[in-house]
Amino acid sequence: MNIKIKVNGQLRSVEVEHNTTLLQVIRKDLNITSPKSGCEKGECGACTVLLDGKPITSCLVLAFTVDGSEITTLEGITPKDGLNPIQKGLINAGGIQCGFCTPGFIMSGHNFFSKKEDFTIDELKRALSGNLCRCTGYKKIVDGMLLAAKEMGIKVKK
Amino acid sequence: MNKIFVNVENLADLLSIKGQYGKKGIIISGGTDIVVRMKNNMIDPEVLISIKKLAELKGIVARKTKVIIGAGTSLDEIENSTLIKENYYPLYQAVFNMASPQLRNMGTIGGNIGNASPAGDTIPPLFLMDAEIILYSKKGKRSISVTEFFKGPGKTVMRDDEIIHSIILKNNYLTEKNSGYIKVGQRNALAISIASVAYFKDKKYKRFAFGSVSPIIHLIELKFGLSDEQLLKEIESYITPIDDVRATKEYRKQVIINLVKDIYF
Structure with missing residues (x-):
């Protein structure tokens, strides 16, 4: 077909x-x-x-x-000359080791942030719960996402 | 062997194709179970009929005291429906804890019901809702109570020419205060239920439906004031758990007993 x-x-x-x-x-x-x-x-x-x-x-x-x-x-949400905020956040937080899971995490994170003005850490973690990482232990991925949120002006709710 | 694979875009085409191919015609909705089974060589469908584009089977509609969910409605849409969360809380909770965000976007309630797995998370809540499964074929429509629909793991009363059209929910008084769905799995996301309980508490009685601990799910009604021992006896009469890769039967039994005691006492 x-x-x-x-x-x-x-x-x-x-x-x-x-x-x-x-x-x-x-x-x-x-x-x-x-x-x-x-x-x-x-x-x-x-x-x-x-x-x-x-x-x-x-x-x-x-x-x-x-x-x-x-x-x-991921290619479709990455600027031609540079990186998107989530890519930058993950690099700066050390949220990337082997990198194999990274594009998937970025797509889940991108979709989550594109619908939010503010969010809780638990909501973020749940949005990422369908992506597995065997290197980082997840903490630095969440940290990277939080850096990205800050750059995009999306606030963390208490 | 040449494979036939089609996208159907209206109900009449679906019923006609399903009528033509019968058992050979496998309906694919979200695909989250069928594609895994195809990859594992457990099935090799000759005819695949995709209903992903069939808008008629999608959506949640309120009708007086009932709610109708189209069979092709995604788990994500059910999770995000305030109608479901406020009136059918156990179904909301079941869907909230299923699989992963990606799989909830793909998987549908009709698929979960049609697979007829004793571990299917949407199924125990439907017993509390006195749900009806609406089946269509070229010959017409029929409505089957959820209590009659399942005949064993992977088995239902559906004929080979029938499709699941929609699910009707009744008993729209199942709120966060009086009902729920508790699932025990190996982790929060992406886990298949080891044992689960859908429950409703009233002043006179408590209703339960257990998942993953018997080949067919039953609606169980228990009066108030049972002793510890009587409660145990009642639970045991309804469950026949098995050993599998996820848990032993002893573990499953203990989990159900603990969950019911927490809710009952």
């Missing part, structure tokens, strides 16, 4: 089989490599992208089912 999807604002047309995943399309057909193939069963969150504005694990989405949809990856 031929599907048409809008990826990071660009209309793309791809031929897919019944079992081709969205992650395979993004990485192999479109050569966009920030979403990672981790557990391949929707639990680690390394393949997180936005599907019509909502974070999903692209390893569990059959590509044919999203014909006509809009997809956003």
